[in-house]
Amino acid sequence: MSDPLFEVDESGEDLTRAAQAASPATELSPAEKAATREEHVRLAEGALVRADDLVAGYVPGVNILRGCDFYLQEGELVGIIGPNGAGKSTLLKTLFGLIPVRSGAVTLRGEDITSAPAHRLVSLGVGYVPQNNNVFPSLTIEENMQMGVYLRPKTFKERFDYVIDLFPLLGERRKGKAGALSGGERQMVAMGRALMMDPSVLLLDEPSAGLSPAYQDEVFIRCRRINATGVSIIMVEQNARRCLQICDRGYVLDQGRNAYTDTGSALMHDPKVIELYLGTLAKAH
Numbered sequence: 001m002s003d004p005l006f007e008v009d010e011s012g013e014d015l016t017r018a019a020q021a022a023s024p025a026t027e028l029s030p031a032e033k034a035a036t037r038e039e040h041v042r043l044a045e046g047a048l049v050r051a052d053d054l055v056a057g058y059v060p061g062v063n064i065l066r067g068c069d070f071y072l073q074e075g076e077l078v079g080i081i082g083p084n085g086a087g088k089s090t091l092l093k094t095l096f097g098l099i100p101v102r103s104g105a106v107t108l109r110g111e112d113i114t115s116a117p118a119h120r121l122v123s124l125g126v127g128y129v130p131q132n133n134n135v136f137p138s139l140t141i142e143e144n145m146q147m148g149v150y151l152r153p154k155t156f157k158e159r160f161d162y163v164i165d166l167f168p169l170l171g172e173r174r175k176g177k178a179g180a181l182s183g184g185e186r187q188m189v190a191m192g193r194a195l196m197m198d199p200s201v202l203l204l205d206e207p208s209a210g211l212s213p214a215y216q217d218e219v220f221i222r223c224r225r226i227n228a229t230g231v232s233i234i235m236v237e238q239n240a241r242r243c244l245q246i247c248d249r250g251y252v253l254d255q256g257r258n259a260y261t262d263t264g265s266a267l268m269h270d271p272k273v274i275e276l277y278l279g280t281l282a283k284a285h
């Protein structure tokens with residue numbers, strides 16, 4: 001493909017992991033913080049998905065998200081990067097109603113969905129692809145797809161045709177057990193299953209995790225294609241540079257708060273983001 005976005009990352013380096021020893025974002029002054037937040041609130045007007053001042057966690061008394069703001073406009077592909085333990089996956093799980101919100105709010109098309117259960121979100125058009133355990137290994141690919149469309153079984157054929165168009169392999173291997181597939185192929189099954197419900201928003205938790213550089217590239221290309229069919233995407237990624245290359249906008253999460261947000265390209269070239277989160281390897285590019 002001639003699109004420079006899809007050039008294979010020869011290094012195969014995981015730049016976020018390389019920067020794990022980096023110190024957290026330089027603290028802004030209270031006035032700077034207020035101005036940044038005001039601007040973010042203004043840009044979040046009319047967003048498809050919006051989260052304001054989210055506080056959430058697993059264990060009583062320990063907050064993982066500590067005042068996180070986020071928005072996704074219709075048609076956007078938004079990437080979330082940051083060091084290990086920053087709360088990226090927690091943010092996705094919280095948006096999908098898997099973790100109770102302690103304070104703050106989440107809206108979908110302006111409707112309050114704070115802590116709404118996952119099954120309600122699915123019926124509202126939100127799909128979620130977790131990082132692990134994301135296929136039914138003892139079922140065939142076709143049966144996995146049927147599970148994805150259980151709320152609207154009559155749409156199976158139409159949706160499966162759409163999924164096969166994006167992932168032809170799933171059509172070719174439809175009678176094969178999902179458990180016999182490689183990691184990259186399972187990732188396709190997981191995305192395909194989420195797409196069966198015709199979601200308007202897709203939440204992807206580290207879709208490239210554990211895949212070879214070539215497969216990672218394939219996944220990123222698919223994400224762009226899915227996005228081009230009209231699905232808005234929120235993607236958490238460890239492969240920070242690749243994620244920023246393909247996303248419209250990115251968030252750098254640090255210690256449960258958004259440290260930086262901008263277009264993917266601006267973040268990739270921001271000296272502070274490079275120094276603190278992308279590691280020294282990014283300087284060479």
Ligand SMILES: Nc1ncnc2c1ncn2[C@@H]1O[C@H](COP(=O)(O)OP(=O)(O)OP(=O)(O)O)[C@@H](O)[C@H]1O
Pocket residue numbers: 058059064082083084085086087088089090091238
């Ligand atoms: N089920 C859980 N119970 C308790 N604590 C958890 C649970 N899951 C995650 N955490 C903690 O929440 C914090 C944030 O984890 P999270 O998985 O959201 O980080 P992340 O930014 O996605 O990092 P990574 O890239 O390592 O996945 C970590 O300190 C983690 O130990």
